[in-house]
Amino acid sequence: MDFPNALQIFISGANLGAIYTALGLGFFVIYSVTRLVNLAQGEFVMLGGMLTVSFYKMGIPLVPSITLAVIISGLAGAGLYRFIIYPARGYSRLTQLLLTVGFVFAIQGVALLIWGWDFRSLPAFFNTPCIQLWGATIFGQTPWVIGATLVMVIGLFFFFGRTIQGKALRACANEPLGARTMGVNIDRMALYSFIMAAGLGAVVGAMITPLTMTSYSMGWSLTIKGVLAAFVGGINRAEGVILGGVALGMMEAAAAGMVPGGYHNVIAPGILIVVLLLRPHGILAIPGRVE
Amino acid sequence: MNAFREISSKISAVKLQNRVIALFALVMMTIPLGIGPYPISAMVDVGLYSIVTIGIILLMGFAGQISIGHAAFFGIGAYTSAILTTHYQFSPWLALFLGAALSGGIAAAIGRAMFRLHGLMLAGITLALNLVFYHLVCSMIGLTGGAMGLINIPPLILGGFNFSRSFLTYYMVWIIAIVILGFSLNLADSQVGRTLRSMNTHAGGSENAAQVLGINVNSYKVQILVLSAVYASIAGSIYAHHARVVEPGTFFIPFSVMVVIMALLGGLRSPWGAFLGAGLMIGVREFLWEVMPVFVTGVTGAYELIAYGVILILALLFLPRGLISLFGRAFTKRRATV
Amino acid sequence: MKTDSAVVKDAVTSKKVASDKLLLKVEDVSMRFGVLAVLKGVSFSVPKGNILVIIGPNGAGKSTLLKLISGLLSLQEGEIWFKQHRLSKIPPHRISSLGITQLFQDVQLFSSMSVIENVMVGCHLRTRAGFLSAGLKLPQAQADEQRILKRAMSKLSLVGLEQKAWDNPAGLSWGQQKLVGLARALATGSDLLLLDEPYSGLLADEIDKLNQLILQLQRQGMTILIVEHLTDVLMGIGNQVIVLDYGEKIAEGTPDEIQRNKRVIDAYLGSG
Numbered sequence: 001m002d003f004p005n006a007l008q009i010f011i012s013g014a015n016l017g018a019i020y021t022a023l024g025l026g027f028f029v030i031y032s033v034t035r036l037v038n039l040a041q042g043e044f045v046m047l048g049g050m051l052t053v054s055f056y057k058m059g060i061p062l063v064p065s066i067t068l069a070v071i072i073s074g075l076a077g078a079g080l081y082r083f084i085i086y087p088a089r090g091y092s093r094l095t096q097l098l099l100t101v102g103f104v105f106a107i108q109g110v111a112l113l114i115w116g117w118d119f120r121s122l123p124a125f126f127n128t129p130c131i132q133l134w135g136a137t138i139f140g141q142t143p144w145v146i147g148a149t150l151v152m153v154i155g156l157f158f159f160f161g162r163t164i165q166g167k168a169l170r171a172c173a174n175e176p177l178g179a180r181t182m183g184v185n186i187d188r189m190a191l192y193s194f195i196m197a198a199g200l201g202a203v204v205g206a207m208i209t210p211l212t213m214t215s216y217s218m219g220w221s222l223t224i225k226g227v228l229a230a231f232v233g234g235i236n237r238a239e240g241v242i243l244g245g246v247a248l249g250m251m252e253a254a255a256a257g258m259v260p261g262g263y264h265n266v267i268a269p270g271i272l273i274v275v276l277l278l279r280p281h282g283i284l285a286i287p288g289r290v291e
Numbered sequence: 292m293n294a295f296r297e298i299s300s301k302i303s304a305v306k307l308q309n310r311v312i313a314l315f316a317l318v319m320m321t322i323p324l325g326i327g328p329y330p331i332s333a334m335v336d337v338g339l340y341s342i343v344t345i346g347i348i349l350l351m352g353f354a355g356q357i358s359i360g361h362a363a364f365f366g367i368g369a370y371t372s373a374i375l376t377t378h379y380q381f382s383p384w385l386a387l388f389l390g391a392a393l394s395g396g397i398a399a400a401i402g403r404a405m406f407r408l409h410g411l412m413l414a415g416i417t418l419a420l421n422l423v424f425y426h427l428v429c430s431m432i433g434l435t436g437g438a439m440g441l442i443n444i445p446p447l448i449l450g451g452f453n454f455s456r457s458f459l460t461y462y463m464v465w466i467i468a469i470v471i472l473g474f475s476l477n478l479a480d481s482q483v484g485r486t487l488r489s490m491n492t493h494a495g496g497s498e499n500a501a502q503v504l505g506i507n508v509n510s511y512k513v514q515i516l517v518l519s520a521v522y523a524s525i526a527g528s529i530y531a532h533h534a535r536v537v538e539p540g541t542f543f544i545p546f547s548v549m550v551v552i553m554a555l556l557g558g559l560r561s562p563w564g565a566f567l568g569a570g571l572m573i574g575v576r577e578f579l580w581e582v583m584p585v586f587v588t589g590v591t592g593a594y595e596l597i598a599y600g601v602i603l604i605l606a607l608l609f610l611p612r613g614l615i616s617l618f619g620r621a622f623t624k625r626r627a628t629v
Numbered sequence: 630m631k632t633d634s635a636v637v638k639d640a641v642t643s644k645k646v647a648s649d650k651l652l653l654k655v656e657d658v659s660m661r662f663g664v665l666a667v668l669k670g671v672s673f674s675v676p677k678g679n680i681l682v683i684i685g686p687n688g689a690g691k692s693t694l695l696k697l698i699s700g701l702l703s704l705q706e707g708e709i710w711f712k713q714h715r716l717s718k719i720p721p722h723r724i725s726s727l728g729i730t731q732l733f734q735d736v737q738l739f740s741s742m743s744v745i746e747n748v749m750v751g752c753h754l755r756t757r758a759g760f761l762s763a764g765l766k767l768p769q770a771q772a773d774e775q776r777i778l779k780r781a782m783s784k785l786s787l788v789g790l791e792q793k794a795w796d797n798p799a800g801l802s803w804g805q806q807k808l809v810g811l812a813r814a815l816a817t818g819s820d821l822l823l824l825d826e827p828y829s830g831l832l833a834d835e836i837d838k839l840n841q842l843i844l845q846l847q848r849q850g851m852t853i854l855i856v857e858h859l860t861d862v863l864m865g866i867g868n869q870v871i872v873l874d875y876g877e878k879i880a881e882g883t884p885d886e887i888q889r890n891k892r893v894i895d896a897y898l899g900s901g
Contacts, residue, residue, distance in 0.1 A: 037411065039548075084604055091611050092493065093411075094357065098552050102604035109596030224422065224544060231415040262430040262437075269422035276416045280408050474764040481763035481770060482749065482756050482777065488741050489750045495740030500733065503699050504817055505725035505754040514760055 004135030009257040010250075011133075015142045015211075017249025018149035020268075022204040023226030024233070024241040025152060026197040031235045032160075033169050033193035036093060040080060040100045041201055042223030043107045047073045048202025049214035050111060053120045062125060070202040076107065077198025081191050089187070104219060111216035119213045122206075141210040148207045152200060156238055169193060173236075228268050232275050234285025243284055247271070308480075312473055319465045323458045331461050333577045335533060337569045338464035342526040344553045344565035345468075345475050346519025351551070352559025353484060354515045355491030356406065359547045360417030363424035364394045364520040366542030368527025373441045373537045374434060383447045387528040394524035395517045402513035421547050428539045440538025447532045460533050467529070468566075471522060475562040486511055494559075556606055558613025567614040575602050652677040652821055652852045653698070658707035660693055660876075667693045669876045670707070675854060675869070677820075680847055682855045682867030682884075689873040691856040692734065695823045698854070699731045700724040711821065726754055728820040734829060736810035738798040744809050745794040748784055751816030752777035777816075784812040788842065804835035811842065822846070824855045840866050872896070 026041045051069035056062060084099050128140030160166040171179040172189045180186060205214065212218075233244025248268045255264035275283060323331055343365055350356050371390030375381035381389075401420065408416055428435045435441065447463065478484055488494065490501040490508045498508050531537050549572065557568025579595040610616065653675040660668040667690045675681045685691050696702040698709055700721035709716040714727055739747050755777055758770035785791045788808040798806055807827060814822060824843075828836050843853055843866060855867065870887045872880040880890045887893055 037414075084608075087608055088611075091607075094551075095555065095607055095611055098548075098555060099604055099607050101548055101552065102600045102607065104600065105603060106597050106600030109593045109598075109600060112596060113593035220544065224418070227415065227418065228422075231412070231419075235411075261432070262426060265426035265429070266423050269419035269426070272419040273416055273423070276408055276412055276419075277404055280412055282412075477766045478760065478764040481766075482753070482758060482773060483760055483763040485742060485746055485750050486753060489739045491741070495742075497737040497739070499701055499721075500737040500739070501750070502701065502721035503725050503729075503731040504751050504813065505722050505730075506750075507720075507722045518760060 005257065007134055007136040009253050011136055011138055011142065012256075013250035013253030014246075015139075015145055015249070016253050017246035018146045019204070019208055019245075020225055020229040020249045021242050021245030022145075022149045022152060022200070022207070023222055024229030024245050025156060025238070026201045026204070027226050027230040027235060028238055028241045029156070029197040029200065030193050031173075031230070033172050034085075034190045035173055036085070036096050036100075037227070037235070038080075038100050038194070038197065039097060039223055040103045040107065040219075041197060041226055042219035042221070043104055043111075044073050044077060044198040044201030045205040045208070045222045046111060046214060046216065046219040047076060047107070047198075048205025049209040049218075050115055050120065050205070050216070051202070052206040053122055053209060053214065054115075056122060066203065066206045069206060070199045073202035073205075074195045074199040077194040077196075077201075078191060080198075081194035085190075085194070086187065104223075108216055108219065115216055117215070119215045120209070121213045122210045124210045125207075139211065141207070145207050145211070148203060152203065153238070153242060160238065165192075225268070228272050231282055232272050234282030237284050240282055240284035244282065308476065312469065312476070315472075316465075316469045319469065320462070323461050330577070331458055333573055335461050335464050337566070337573045338461070338468045339526045339530050339533075340550065340553060340569035340573065341565045342464075342468050342471055343523045343550045344557065344569055345471055345562045346522035347550050347554040348557070348559055348562055348565055349475060349478070349487070350515050350519045351554055352494075352561075352564070353479065353487040353491060354512055355493045355496065356512055356516070357410070357414045357551070358417040358516075358519070359414050359544065359551060360419075360421035360424075361519065361523045361550055362542045362544065362546035363421045364398065364523035365527035365530070365546065366424060366428065366537075366539075367394045367397065367520075368524030369531040369537045369542065370428065370435060370441075370527075371524075372528040372531040373444045376445050376532075377441055377443060378434075383445060383528075383532055387525060390528045391521045391524045394520040398517040398520035399513060402516045403509060406509055406512045406516075418544065418547070421542075421544055425539055425543050428542065435539070438539060440536055442536045444531050444535045444537065446535070447529070460529075464529055464533075467525065471525075472562055472566075479562060483511075487515060552603065556603075556610070556613055558615025560613075561615055563618075564613050564615045571606070571614060572603075575599060650676050652679075652712060653854070654708075654710040655694075655698070656708040656710070658694070658697060658704065658709065660690070660697065660702070660705050667876050668697075671873070671876070671878050672707075673871055673878065673881060675821075675852060677852055678847060678850055679869050680843065680853045680855065680867050681869045681871065682857060683871045683873060684857055684860055685873035687858055688875075689858075690876040691858070691873055692825055694873075695731060695825050695854070695856055698724075699729055699823055701731075725817060725819070728818075729823065730814045730817045730819040730821075731823040732807075732810050732814045732825060732827060734825040736806050738806055738809060738813075740797070740799055742798075743795050744790065744798055744801070745778070745781055745785065747798060747809060748781035748813045748816050749777050751784070751813035752780050754817055755780065781812075781816055784816045785809075787815065788812045789838075803830050804832060804838075807831065807835075807839070808842075811839075815846070819851075821852045821854065824853065826857055827855060828857060828859060 023041070023045065026044065027037060030036055030038045030041070048069045051072055052065045055065035055068050060068070080100070080103050084103055085096055088096055088099055124140035125144045128144065130140055131138040160170055168179065168184045169189050169192065171182070171184060172186045176186060229245040229248055230241050231244070232248060233242065234240030248271060251271060252264055252267045255267045279285075322334065343361060347358065347361060350358060368387070368390040371393055372383060372386040375386040375389065376383050405413065405416055429438050431437070447460075486501070486506055489496050489504070490498050490506065490511065492498060501508055553568030553572050554564065555568070556571055557564030557566065576599065579598050651674050655671060655673050658668055658671045659666070671690075671694065673681075683691050683694065693702065697704055698716070700716060700719060700723075704717040711724070711727060711729060716724055719727075739750065742750070756773045758767070758773045762770040782791060782794065785794055788811055790805060790808055790812065793801060793805065798809055801809065827839060831839065843855075847853060867884055870882060870884050871878055872887060872890075872893050874896045879896055880887055880893045882890070
């Protein structure tokens with residue numbers, strides 16, 4: 001393979017890896033606080049993308065549009081927790097998981113009502129042009145995707161590692177009883193985690209829309225991508241999600257560049273199967289902390 | 292003596308259960324006489340979903356093992372039937388059996404490795420297997436028709452009856468569903484059912500306790516996976532001949548999630564739950580498609596999706612043990628069916 | 630009819646018989662979890678028909694030892710022999726079918742089933758019907774059902790709980806739950822019964838009843854291995870005692886010898 005080809009594969013791998021990572025982080029945030037896999041995570045991404053497009057088309061500048069989308073999506077996340085998950089807090093995890101599926105149907109219906117069946121798109125952020133680099137092409141949006149993902153990763157590490165609120169959130173999952181006796185309100189922390197995950201999802205939605213477009217029904221496939229990234233690396237560690245996301249993105253890009261037909265789509269789930277058989281909780285997961 | 296009194300009450304409970312099955316069969320067999328072709332087609336769906344969901348209830352409710360990948364087994368049945376009957380002119384019935392054998396074989400091959408995982412991670416790997424199946428089907432265009440799917444699948448024919456007419460399909464689906472129900476109820480009430488429940492860590496079982504009593508926990512998990520895969524495959528084969536077309540989207544994650552929802556909504560403690568869960572979800576779907584447009588106008592499908600989601604959420608919140616918990620002891624009482 | 634003390638005396642003398650009467654042999658078994666050494670080179674052997682009591686304070690490695698014998702933990706170092714079988718690498722359900730079963734400290738009854746169904750699960754090794762014959766209700770499956778129902782009932786009446794057969798185990802007292810667990814274990818027909826702290830949480834008369842049962846089982850030829858951290862309840866029942874302390878065997882002998890052993894008194898009995 002010649003150099004421009006390899007570079008092109010690396011660039012699209014980095015782009016795809018950033019998307020996988022950003023999607024996976026939403027699962028990490030909710031799981032690390034509540035031990036719940038939120039199958040509606042992709043719907044927040046869809047909401048974020050759709051809302052950003054709508055506000056932007058109204059003439060609102062990009063950054064305020066994204067901010068509004070994040071706020072509304074965060075409210076939807078709060079609603080999901082407060083009115084659907086919280087009333088079922090004593091139920092089995094499976095019931096809670098399927099409750100998030102009920103939310104998926106409902107939110108898709110709302111989106112269909114508002115936006116219809118059409119796909120929508122955005123120009124690359126601030127109309128960044130495509131860049132030619134040593135024979136490879138970088139889409140104008142790609143640096144924004146990678147940059148936004150890096151900011152999210154650094155922000156999460158800072159929040160969970162350095163701030164009191166972040167440590168309190170982590171404590172809820174690791175030592176629920178201990179957290180409670182220390183005066184941490186677990187229900188409130190769970191609510192925050194849903195708001196945070198929904199907000200993160202909305203940012204992801206805004207940043208991928210110039211690349212992939214968005215429609216009311218795209219949530220499922222994004223949820224699946226995020227689940228793959230989170231499970232490969234280990235859903236209970238941010239490092240795991242990042243490693244999983246980047247690895248999946250790179251491998252899938254490499255396969256797409258070399259294997260004809262749609263077979264490269266088998267790579268990501270195939271990697272998950274191999275990883276789980278070798279390390280039953282994901283590459284970096286702390287065993288015993290995943291249920 | 293106490294024991295004998297209990298044994299005799301047990302025998303009468305078994306008789307009661309047999310009568311309930313017979314009554315159920317009678318009702319299902321007379322339904323087509325009174326209604327038109329449209330609800331019949333929805334009832335075929337209920338029957339097909341119920342067959343898959345019975346397998347999920349045995350796997351999940353009895354053995355305690357989750358799967359979010361049974362659309363793959365449903366799809367293996369459907370595609371085996373579709374490919375063998377369109378490309379190679381196999382008899383549809385032979386194709387159905389070969390599909391079931393293939394599904395069972397694949398389940399047996401992957402089961403042992405797969406069940407090293409538990410809970411959420413088991414859900415994850417079954418989801419990944421479903422994705423692999425889906426993308427392979429999309430990519431192997433020469434064999435499967437890729438995203439376009441396969442068309443012109445012949446109908447099932449038995450003794451001169453052409454099952455393309457929907458009420459004949461209805462009878463075939465429901466006879467098979469009731470046979471599978473009977474088999475599964477027998478299994479549930481036997482030592483096999485007790486063994487499966489003994490290792491279900493989600494419902495008062497313990498793998499350690501089962502193992503020191505001599506139970507090969509992994510072997511039982513694999514066997515029940517094989518059985519549920521065969522059920523799903525049979526339903527898939529019938530579906531292919533009923534719909535006359537197959538395309539990959541049918542066999543994706545939403546189907547796998549739907550049968551888990553049906554199992555949970557119906558009730559995980561008895562194979563009967565499958566019919567309740569499938570009946571509720573399909574019933575709501577049909578009701579919404581038929582009735583909603585009368586009251587509201589607007590984008591097709593939007594209100595239906597919202598109502599569907601809301602009903603699912605309410606049902607899960609207010610009936611966490613499933614619809615079967617509303618019914619009497621004939622369905623849920625285990626003690627008398629020992 | 631022999632008195633209980635005579636039975637105990639017989640069993641003590643049987644300790645000295647030739648090694649072909651040995652049922653269980655534990656050789657130099659060590660076990661560590663990470664950096665923590667739970668067992669350090671423990672060896673002992675149990676002749677057929679003996680009641681071996683292993684005592685030691687909490688954390689002495691007793692439960693780990695039982696799990697190694699029943700195969701629930703895999704052996705890291707050393708060997709365990711049972712009737713000419715080397716148990717390492719044999720999965721737990723196969724070990725059970727060789728004739729070893731265990732009653733857990735927390736019993737672990739199956740709460741989704743009635744008492745009699747719990748005991749019927751214990752008859753698993755006595756059934757031959759598989760999925761197909763059970764699903765089709767073939768005569769073999771029905772015969773199996775009748776046979777194990779009868780067998781389970783007889784084990785329940787052995788522990789005196791046939792009246793509770795159709796109850797849910799959650800409604801039983803703790804002592805009764807332990808007895809159901811015992812009946813379930815006995816239904817396997819094992820030769821070696823491992824009891825993990827069977828007396829914990831029992832009332833005085835329940836302890837007496839359990840002791841009677843254990844002695845009765847020994848008379849019927851069973852070999853029983855009891856792990857206990859309470860010392861007073863076992864002196865009357867064991868005919869071979871091993872003391873574990875921090876994963877090491879510090880003494881072995883008859884109950885009398887143990888009570889006189891200086892090291893044991895220092896390490897354990899004195900402080901208790």
